[in-house]
Amino acid sequence: MRILVLGGTVFFGRAIARQALAAGHDVTCAARGTSGDPVDGARFVTVDRADPDGLRAVEGTFDAVVDVARKPSHVRHAVAGLAGRVGHYTFVSTCSVYADTATPDQTVATAPLLPAAEPDFDDPAASPEAYGRCKVTCEELVREGFADAFINRAGLIVGPEDQTGRFDYWVARHARGGEILTPGDPDDRVQLVDARDLADWTLRAAEEGLTGTFDGIGAPMTRRDFHAGLQAGTGGDGTLTWVSQDFLTAHDVEPWFGPRSLPFWLLVPEFAGFLTHDTTPALAAGLRPRPLAETAADTLAAFGDVRHTTGLTEDEEVALLREWHAR
Numbered sequence: 001m002r003i004l005v006l007g008g009t010v011f012f013g014r015a016i017a018r019q020a021l022a023a024g025h026d027v028t029c030a031a032r033g034t035s036g037d038p039v040d041g042a043r044f045v046t047v048d049r050a051d052p053d054g055l056r057a058v059e060g061t062f063d064a065v066v067d068v069a070r071k072p073s074h075v076r077h078a079v080a081g082l083a084g085r086v087g088h089y090t091f092v093s094t095c096s097v098y099a100d101t102a103t104p105d106q107t108v109a110t111a112p113l114l115p116a117a118e119p120d121f122d123d124p125a126a127s128p129e130a131y132g133r134c135k136v137t138c139e140e141l142v143r144e145g146f147a148d149a150f151i152n153r154a155g156l157i158v159g160p161e162d163q164t165g166r167f168d169y170w171v172a173r174h175a176r177g178g179e180i181l182t183p184g185d186p187d188d189r190v191q192l193v194d195a196r197d198l199a200d201w202t203l204r205a206a207e208e209g210l211t212g213t214f215d216g217i218g219a220p221m222t223r224r225d226f227h228a229g230l231q232a233g234t235g236g237d238g239t240l241t242w243v244s245q246d247f248l249t250a251h252d253v254e255p256w257f258g259p260r261s262l263p264f265w266l267l268v269p270e271f272a273g274f275l276t277h278d279t280t281p282a283l284a285a286g287l288r289p290r291p292l293a294e295t296a297a298d299t300l301a302a303f304g305d306v307r308h309t310t311g312l313t314e315d316e317e318v319a320l321l322r323e324w325h326a327r
């Protein structure tokens with residue numbers, strides 16, 4: 001197949017391009033080239049999607065396109081610029097399009113959506129809600145142009161080349177061993193997908209003509225199983241100390257992401273539904289998540305010289321554990 005990746009210079013776009021090439025497809029990536037490099041073997045076309053005619057430089061027809069855009073204007077330009085010369089359209093969306101973050105086990109069919117962004121609003125980086133609302137608009141624009149699109153609402157994507165450091169924090173932490181501060185309750189659940197599994201499913205969706213809207217994420221797992229998978233994958237021999245949400249919030253530890261945070265940790269009950277979607281439909285439609293231990297091992301092997309800035313520092317973790325034991 002001739003596949004066009006709109007993006008392809010970072011994490012997930014690169015995974016798509018790499019795996020499409022490995023499967024024998026002819027791959028073109030189109031981006032500015034400012035975020036990173038395309039993978040070897042892919043044809044690269046320099047485009048700026050902020051320009052309404054920016055995709056003019058991408059010539060010819062394609063059997064499939066994979067679009068990772070966040071800005072409605074970029075999607076608007078792509079849908080117009082590719083009309084009549086693309087077969088299957090995958091839009092990589094996000095579970096951040098959902099309005100209800102509290103209710104567990106929602107599905108695409110039951111979960112209410114955020115309202116679309118205001119007309120001409122085009123700044124997904126403004127806030128988490130702006131990101132979700134822009135993606136709702138992007139989905140609508142894709143469906144208007146390509147009624148048979150595959151809308152793949154990705155959940156938390158992890159694995160080698162993830163630049164957020166969220167998953168890497170835990171991989172590094174388990175690899176280091178010792179006493180590990182783990183947040184919340186062992187029975188709380190989390191959910192993720194390895195970029196390579198999401199890419200594999202996206203490519204098969206294009207090959208097989210899968211259409212419709214799905215949550216692209218693996219089944220939820222308990223935090224206990226999450227840490228067991230990390231331990232198995234990294235070979236770490238740390239001991240887990242579970243520290244309550246109340247203690248962590250009282251000590252200014254941030255959830256989710258960033259400095260002095262515990263990545264992957266979300267407040268309950270407000271976010272009890274954010275990483276607990278029922279993805280039975282995606283699994284039935286061909287998404288095949290690999291064991292977490294494999295993702296952890298490969299992520300660790302790919303670390304290289306990357307320095308991670310998200311999560312607790314070693315000193316912060318030691319101080320918090322000391323206070324937790326002394327309380």
Ligand SMILES: NC(=O)c1ccc[n+]([C@@H]2O[C@H](COP(=O)([O-])OP(=O)(O)OC[C@H]3O[C@@H](n4cnc5c(N)ncnc54)[C@H](OP(=O)(O)O)[C@@H]3O)[C@@H](O)[C@H]2O)c1
Nearest residue numbers: 007008009011012013031032033034035048049068094157
């Ligand atoms: N990471 C997660 O956990 C997560 C979770 C849910 C959903 N998602 C979704 O998954 C996808 C991730 O994609 P990704 O990993 O490839 O990262 P990304 O950061 O979304 O990549 C954006 C791509 O678009 C290109 N781009 C940006 N501005 C452009 C412009 N003006 N003109 C042309 N190209 C432009 C970038 O390349 P240049 O800068 O080089 O132009 C880059 O290749 C996104 O759709 C995201 O919303 C991610």
